Amino acid sequence: MSNKKEIYQKISEELLTLIGGKENIQGVAHCATRLRIVLVDNSLADLDQIGQLELVKGVFVAGDQLQIIFGAGTVNNVYDVFTEVSGTERMSLGDVKAQSVQKQNAFQKAIKSLSDVFVDIIPGLLAAALLMGLTGLLGQEGIFGPQSVIEMFPSLAGINRFLSICSTGIFTILPMLVVYSATRRYGGTPVLGLVIGAIMLHPDLANAYSVGNGTVDPEVINIFGLNVELVAFQGGIIIALMMGFITAKLDIFFNKKIPDMVKLFFAPLATVVIAAFLLFTVIGPLGRALADIITYSLLWATTNLGIFGFMLFAGIQQIIVITGIHHVIGAVEAQLIADTGRNFIMPLMSVALIAQGGAVLGFLLLNWKDAKVKQICISSFGSILFGISEPAIFGVTLKNKFPLIAGCLGATLGGAYVYLTHVTAIGFGATAIPGIAIVAAEGNGHLNYIFAHLIALSAGFIFTYVYGKVKVKREVA
Secondary structure: OHHHHHHHHHHHHHHHHHOOOHHHEEEEEEOOOEEEEEEOOHHHOOHHHHHOOOOOOEEEEEOOEEEEEOOOOHHHHHHHHHHHHHOOOEOOHHHHHHHHHHOOOHHHHHHHHHHHHHHOOHHHHHHHHHHHHHHHHHHOOOOOOOOOHHHHOHHHHHHHHHHHHHHHHHHHOHHHHHHHHHHHHOOOOHHHHHHHHHHHOOOOOEOHHHHHOOOOOOOEEEEOOEEEEOEOOOOOHHHHHHHHHHHHHHHHHHHHHOOHHHHHHHHHHHHHHHHHHHHHHHHHHHHHHHHHHHHHHHHHHHHHOHHHHHHHHHHHHHHHHHHOHHHHHHHHHHHHHHHHOOEOHHHHHHHHHHHHHHHHHHHHHHOOOOHHHHHHHHHHHHHHHOOOOHHHHHHHHHHHOHHHHHHHHHHHHHHHHHHHHOOOEOOOOOOHHHHHHHEOOOOOHHHHHHHHHHHHHHHHHHHHHHHHHHHHHHHHO
16 A cells, blocks of 8 residues: 555656646646646646656546546545645635636637536436437337337336336426526526526417417517517527526626615516516527527538538537537537437437547557557547547547547548438437437437447547558658
């Protein structure tokens, strides 16, 4: 044990020197596998030398954090010693993320905030999607035979019906959850977000889907000379995001301006009334138009660009991850599911990710005798399998350039197969192995999902390995 403590001590002392000393540290925390450090000046960190330290399996900068991969268990021990050596205040992972956000520009902060809105919602969506997938397997004909499972075993019909209700519950109130989460994220009182969400789904309002298909005519009222249609906002994810922001800002404004004596009564009153008025007169129509543009643009691309559109998206998706803009895609996926019931983006994101895993394996084979490379590649490939590509990108593919391109090319072939077999998802937030839970069952969806990943993985591996061999021959020549 003392020998290990000496190793951690040595690593910590060397790491402190390589990141520019104590004065360059703003905060330190760790997650399951990585030591996360927010630096005053990232340019002072010698990433190449840090990557060569003992026990380090990869190093990269993401989210304006220096992230050093040590692996599960080891990172806890390194963290304990490093905080002692550096004399840094122990911070939670949330504190470190807050510190890193302060260093981001306005665009980066906006992208991050959108991602944060869905963080607390995604577990519920994943649970619902998993249950939807299970009910699909039980109720769909042709998966296990000419009859569905519940037709073969009628005793399961009640269970299937129960699971169906459980799976769809969250989608009936999803706009409410989004307003709640967005209001909290932007600094408002979360319960006011719930109130606005309840107004959006009020039973006295005409159902948005019924109005859309022409089976119901909405009531029209006059407010200050404006004709307002009383239509609910089922599926209004974009609107919910916008209303969360508006509600939070109104809440903050009125709590500052209204005197303390009457603030408790009039601040929430003013916030709810004005936010609701804006919902029906400005934000609602604007949000619907924006949601329609997003949905129809995606559908137009898949209809008119066809297989090439799928290949292009899959090919560049992991490059988008490098920029951090990929956090916005979750909101688009949620809107797509609300409008169409299916998400064709998730399988494309997943094959793009797994193709980078293939590139990692190709690079691993090329450098099999290098123990350090072997450590980094195996660790990062493990993360890939569970939907996390940053260690692979920043630790292997982007760092060495050609594996990144090879992985992107491999992803295009996986994207082509997704298009040809019409693989879609019924949820979002999970890819790779966890993503199997939310794949739509129709058309042998689960089997084709696996085949698409095998194609992308193999192609990323082959392209990386072949180019690496050719590159070595050229350098020798």
